[in-house]
Amino acid sequence: MTQSCLVANFRKINPVSDRDAELLLALEKEERHFAPGALVQDQNSESRDLFSVKSGWVQTFALLEDGKRQILEIKLPGDLIGLRDAPFHEALSGIGTLTEAVLCPFPKRRLAELFDEAPHVARMMFMFESWAQAILIERIANLGQRDAYGRLCHFLVELQLRLRLRGEDESHFRLPMTQRQLADYLGITEVHVGRVLRQVKDDGLATIADRQATIHDLKRLRETSGFNPAYLQMDDAWALPTDRLPSGR
């Protein structure tokens, strides 16, 4: 068994053959260590590499003209970062660490070659992107339609689920984000985050304090946030080589 974060993560939602797992290992050869709060990549900088997360919490973000910041994604060990930037000249989003982190850079130029050499890798990268995109559209619905309270609940459920897939404790976990960062993620202000955090606690749903989150009532959290876990069910047609698929489906 490989100890690849990438493969271990991906396997939670989708079978990965040993042959494919080996190919993915190439993405995790080189390691780079970052301090908490470090800037990994500037928005609009020339992007050479994509990264896989080996350990730590990482954020991608967009900076707006007026100094505002939107945190786009939270990336956890086993996730890929910057895949979507690969075809572009410039990185479309910035990358920064939330905790100490180990990232594995991989030249995006090399990825283009891999696509031709190993069609399976292409399919897997495509699946990774679809997965990431699924989370993005959930986020758009979240930001567009829910109030601060609902957004926070949704965020907690999503996190809880992602950590559970990684085998971490579901009901009590480290949440290494300041209220400022939560605010930039949820699209509300720092101050309001504090108020909503208190409400959620008073309602007995969850407690967030000292970079620690405790889920008290997952069921009600799911209800108030309307979480839809459809994006965890992948289709085997994509996971297996076409010639090995059962016919007629």
Added chain:
Amino acid sequence: MTQSCLVANFRKINPVSDRDAELLLALEKEERHFAPGALVQDQNSESRDLFSVKSGWVQTFALLEDGKRQILEIKLPGDLIGLRDAPFHEALSGIGTLTEAVLCPFPKRRLAELFDEAPHVARMMFMFESWAQAILIERIANLGQRDAYGRLCHFLVELQLRLRLRGEDESHFRLPMTQRQLADYLGITEVHVGRVLRQVKDDGLATIADRQATIHDLKRLRETSGFNPAYLQMDDAWALPTDRLPSGR
């Protein structure tokens, strides 16, 4: 020259070889016609096909537990729909038409095979997805950080740009969306859309009425919305066969 919408669209931001263009043509073989306001695909239904838009305006959307609706994307001729759903059992978003539309369904199962047969197609699909994702993250920043006024301006600039790439008139175009639909797209209420529409008109930026949009002051629109067109610059390394690339870059 092919009359493929798909290729024509893609070529605006990225070279496509004639050989690749031919491969993409396969995606537009079958045609299906839809009336305005038709439902093409339900959210969470089993998804068999993806679609390319041959003509008309199309929306993808998410329905929330409490009956709210978030319009996720506006798709125009030459765009692909449902690419991200391909690896999943269920469609992650619904699809509906805004105008009369002609869509070309393509079995997603067949797409998986294409990935193995034609690595170039895989690369192009990956690029399409990156492009779509670039628009999604712009949208997240838009929803999270800007007020209603800014969101509307940003939307207009994005539309204007996309239509311009298609060779349509940039300053006056058909905008076949009701205020209700604009509201669901921008994450504000119907009533408030009306108010903001009037403000934007009074400020001399743009006029939207009778399903028609007129841009009066693109420069100021861009300023107030902070539009970032970085996602229009693709990297040749992805467009051309690896063996034909200039070396050493």
Added chain:
DNA sequence: CGGCATGTTGACCATATTCAATTGAAGTGG
């Protein structure tokens, strides 16, 4: 004509922002 969808307007209210002051914890340097 009547019914339905769309858009408009006004009054009122709620959610969230802004601004300002304060506290506590952690880190730095004398």
Added chain:
DNA sequence: CCACTTCAATTGAATATGGTCAACATGCCG
């Protein structure tokens, strides 16, 4: 060890942005 700074969080008051509700206008279509 103590001042001093910085950063994160908390609180309150005033304000603004946007939501809700209801009434009304308009145009379209059967």
